[in-house]
Amino acid sequence: MNVRNDDSPHLPARRGAVSGRGERAGELDLTGSRLTEHPSVQVPRDGLSVTLFWNGKPIVARPSDTVASALYAAGVRIFSRSVKYHRPRGLFDNQGLGSETLVTIDHEPNVRADRRRVEEGMWIEAQNAWPSVDFDLMAVNDALLPLLPNGFHYKMFHKPRWARRFFDRLIRRAAGLGTIDTAGHRTETRYEKRYRFPDICIVGAGPAGLAAARAALAHNRRVLLIDDDLQLGGHCAYSPVIVNDCDDRDLCGLSEQMAALRLIDSILGHANLEVLLQTTAVGLYEDNLVVAERGTELFKVRADSVIVATGASDRHLVFADNDRPGVMMARGVERLIGLHGVKPGRRAVVVTCHDRGYETAQMLRGAGTRVAAVVDARVKLPSIQIVSDLHNARVPIYGGETVHSANAHRTLRSVTTGDLAGLQANRTISCDLLVLAVGFKPTLGLLSMAKGPPRWHDERQIFTVDELPRGVYAAGDVNGYGSFARLYREGWEVGIAASRGQASPVSVREGSEMIMVLPADIESRGEKHFICKCMDITRAEAHRSIAEGFDQVETLKRYSNMEMGPCRGKTCYEAVARLAARDTDQGTGRPAAEPGMSSAAHSSPGRPADRTLAEVAAALFQPPCAPISLGVLAGRSRHLAPIRRTAMHDLHVQAGATFFGMGEWQCPHSYGDPQKEVQMVREGLAIIDVSTMGKWEIGGPDALALIESALPGRFGDLAVGVMRHSTICGKDGRLCGDGMISHLTAGRYYISTTTGNHSAMDSLVEWWITDRGLDVHYRNLSSVLASVHVTGQRALEFLQELVDIDLSNQAFSHLSCGQAMIANVPIRLFRTGFTGELGYDIHFPAEYGESLWHYFLERGEPHDLKPFGMEALRILMLEKGHLIPGIDTDGPAAPCAAGVGFPVGDDRAHLVGKAFLGQFEARGLDNNTVPYKLAPGAPIPPDGVVILDSGAIVGRVTCSRMSPTLGHGIGLARVAARLSAPGCHFSIRLPDGRDVEAEVLAGAAYDPDGVRLRA
Amino acid sequence: MSFLLTCPNCGRREVEEFSFRGQYRPRPAHVESFEVRANYVFFETDHEGKRLERWYHSSGCRRWFLVERDNNADPRSFWFSDLDRP
């Protein structure tokens, strides 16, 4: 395997690129870290044209940079402080897995700097450090490290009680991640949910994912390809390794980077392909629902098949001070070079245990980094070309060794290496970069959610999830490390299987693809040997937790918080399982020997699979498998709660109406001045759009039976052409609405109800019909019919000009209903009076909404007809003492509390809530809804304030308005029954502390005898 | 809970389109005691194992249907059931 450049093959590896400075590599590029070329991979060549600010300091960057690569290139090594001990942390995986790169960008906390593209003027701040990341006072915690053991918040500071409060506050300040932006800099952010229904959803756009997409597209499937990175290609986007024996002959001989580009070109732009980049799949649920997050959007993807090609990431390695800035994962280093053209360091040590690690070493050398040593855990080094190349280049290679400790003063200065048991240190090598290339662990989050906890795969020495449910497939590195040719073939075959709905093909790995040597963890003492960096858990702490009895991975994880940090276990899950296997004697569950003692045995090269590890399942991955903002989860899902507008909505907008939401509906609130609108009605004539009311038609043999079982009243005597008011009760006898029941034609009834909960009403009625098996024709016409209400003493005079039936008081009296025509539009006409004036409800097909509304206003012009809004209607109804169930009553209100008391005969067998209506009467009332008035000139209380009697709270105001008709405040109140008799007084507490006296009215404040309704 | 549920009217749809409206038991006859009828309204047994439930396709066709579901088994174990009328 040779490393070579596409343009100039056979470049001597040593030549390397001079650490080039960009055109504007100004004063801040102190490290001289920018590359413009590399012998084996293509690096970006764009100029340093973007300026961002790191803790206030300007930094120049390439447009192709991530925030992390820009900071790193500018010499920033400490990105953050750790959550518990405030240890300095730097770039580690460089692909957004861990917590090291969490920063605040433009007031947005917890942004992964290695996943965010730079933008001009970005303001980046370090988190969890005070006063700064470089000098953090809280780092004193690091000195206290042994005193803050695992689960310390469960065990310590319990007594005395004051101590717990005190320490809680201290710990709160010291621990945690970013600060929530409470100043509201980002209130314009909107979160949305999006839906996709592809045939095949592929998660991961590496070689396997791309090949699977290619196969599925060739089989005419609609494909959604999701990747959380900024570019397609997965690890091949920056890999210099040469492709051999690939099924696609055109890709052979290219570098993986070039092969991936060619593969991408072959599918990009396909009509059946949608690509979502920077999109993290955070969960996989039943029936192939993939939930993915992109910035402020949450995608819900329901696919016939899901192909999980999430790949793998570098293994974590445990040794002393393994969290120091300067210790990096191999792919993180390769990303710096290949994706961003950044020289990762001056002197590097590569620690490895498999062949691929040597490629990383060569790539580093190509970037101008001196490789001070390669440390290989294998005693017998492989006889492959690249090893001899390194030998010839005088790179020292130490076999049978591993890293014992990183030595750092804030950032890395040197590493000490020695034997695999950690007993004898051999040498200390000075370096500013330590590269961990100790194999790969599959990214199993989604697969684990689909099936269950990962199991140890003896042959491949990795955790895997198999026996996947129907429709879920796995392809690529997630099944174990493989060559490009292997991943391509596996992706292609799985793509075909998924397209045809067949079973997954058997996954194969051979020869050098199997990384048989586990990382040689060093655990001596273990005090600063970090296992879970996100939550700051050391080897020694984990060992103690196991000794305390938390020896099952699942309980250990919960007790110690390992795997619960921002990386969600992606970094540490395998290391946690490794140590759990080591520390527990599976037979007895008792802790094994001290840490360190058994490490040699576990890391011996070529040792057969560890039996203990095979018995330990890794912890189950829980969604989300990456951090996700609460805003994304809480975002609107409009498809389930549509915004409904009436047919005349646009005309109201043109007329300058303001709107308010009433349930799903948007209602016109007023057209300017609600008080004036009230006067218009009282003085003679006005019109309102009441299309939002619920409207149902019930016919058929059992129509009357349905109505009488649903409503407390009796309707057998309701003559054709007459309507009647009724309350509507739930099965518990409580009031849930009211409405008008009209007998339209013989046996055909029409119910109209208050706005708001007619969806709930609808479901109730549907249930009664279903439950009782009634033979009825039931139609919900709520949206089918628009309706207007024309009211005022001149309403009859005006409407008589328009309709073709006699509206005179004798022919069409109060509470009459009928059918007629207006302007050749069939209408249903109802004479009601909820405004307290003569009024007509006119219901007509919604498609005539705008034209009839225009027609009314046009014909009404000589009569001075104007529209009024819902606010004026509310005041008009208040003046009449009408209450709105649900607003002026509350959940436990009995119908008689709304002034609707009546006996229910024993023959009403099927009446809903019958069992309780009698009980309510027998029990009497606790509270009552009553109309009240205030003295002229008294201030108007807001809705919802409390009512006092002798200093005790006895009720609340449900609705309170100024009555322009009466010239004083009126309202409705829910008060204790003893205060509800007409003439009673109570005081209403205003928000400013003053009290207002109110007097209970016997009925309507306006026209109490209803003379105007019948005139 | 985010599986697909089969509406007898519409076919397979997202479960979030549906409302779960509690256990189903036949309504007691009106001659039953107040206590029996009150228990029917206010108490559910919420027992383990198979039970009849009322589901409503609220964001769809608005059809009610009964299912028999085993809450010990896979959440998708739904069996449609005829209404058991009193």
Ligand SMILES: [Zn+2]
């Ligand atoms: Zn349906």
